[in-house]
Amino acid sequence: MAVDDGVEEVSPMTLGQFYQRLFPHAVYYNWLNYNGARPTNEFTHREFSFTINDGIYLRYQSFKDAEEFQRELTRLAPSKIDIGAIFTAQPKHAKSLQPGVFKPASKELVFDIDMTDYDEIRTCCQGGSICSKCWKFMVIAMRVLDRALREDFGFEKIMWVYSGRRGVHCWVCDERARKLDDAGRKAVAGYLTMIRGGAEQGKKVSLTQRSTLHPHVTRSLEIIEDYFEDVLLTEQEILLTRERWTKVLAALPDEELRSTLDAQWSKRPDRSSSEKWSDMIDAVDKKAARKGSKFAMATFERDLMLQYAYPRLDENVTTHLNHLLKSPFCIHPKTGRVCTPIASDEFDTFDPFAVPTLAQLLREASATSGASAGNKNTSLSGYVDVFEDFVATLKPSSEPSASQHSLEF
Secondary structure, eight states, X not given: OOOOTTGGGOSHHHHHHHHHHTSOHHHHXXXXXXXXXXXXXXXHXXXXXXXXXXXXXXXXXXXXXXXXXXXXXXXXXXXXXXXXXXXXXXXXXXXXXXXXXXXXXXXXXXXXXXXXXXXXXXXXXXXXXXXXXXXXXXXXXXXXXXXXXXXXXXXXXXXXXXXXXXXXXXXXXXXXXXXXXXXXXHHHHHHHOOOOSOTTOSOOOOOOGGGGGOHHHHHHHHXXXXXHIIIIIIISOTTSSHHHHHHHHTTOSOHHHHHHHHHHHHHOTTSOHHHHHHHHHHHHHHHHHSTTOOHHHHTHHHHHHHHXXXXXXXXXXXXXXXXXXXXXXXXXXXXXXXXXXXXXXOTTTOOGGGSOBHHHHHHHHHXXXXXXXXXXXXXXXXXXXXXHHHHGGGSOOOOOOOOOOOSOO
């Protein structure tokens, strides 16, 4: 699906207009200041990074209050805003501080899911391109991770954000999440990671037998089952051609079955992916029913469904406290689209191609009477409403106890 004219109009001038007229400054400040009555360390000691003038990277920016942030954002008109950790001192003074004095103290627990990590699976698009078919991988990812973060860890303040092009980001803003050190973040990321191994490895999900009944595994599989036939077999057609089915069969831990199915499908390549999937699972079930069969055969269907549809995380983004992540409401330079929040009850209906572009928003703003209208009379308004609703939940509240589920499978 083609991108509209927004890309050609992303420039320092149009970005400056966006930051001055349309950026939701007040609620954005309330988010990162956690609704404090005055500027708190959550905001004043927060690192911002601005990318300006086609590649100049300004790290360790920090601001004393909302007014200074708005003034500098409008003046610099960055093509990208990244948000970092809250430090022990104001980041703008980092170079003048003694070693060991300046270090990250806290940050939201964040996750980054990029469609390029699905390139070995999706057949409709590759690289930076996406379509309505492969976007469903993002839908599955959001549903699986959102449930796990809420039910297994007890987190409540979770915001999902469209990256503006080909992925989604997750910001977990509970106080317990923000206080996690690198080891704690690594433990959470490890718990949520099931797919391991490079492109040359056939089988990438290998869970233990006792993991079969683990709540996260069974819940994730239930969600994936709702989508698997339509997304993987009908739309992606992962078994349509020999090149495709060879990749699937590489995960089958039985050479004899691989050869048998390959020969069978080579004789009837016109059979649909759904029919070939049934052939494969029937053959595996028969083999697994034999006495002495390996456990991997008995769990093959489950593991393969997880391998093809379970979320693929960039663990480095999650595990390091000092890692930066792109901010909501900046403009993606490749598409011109705004990085917008996604309501947790709209995962299935969110349309990345309906997200407004910078050019579109400036036309809409110019058509309204008076500059004071801000984004309320533009296509951005609904997304700002989602953001405001989320930020309103960040007022101090008692932290619930985490789930007692094991962190191991």
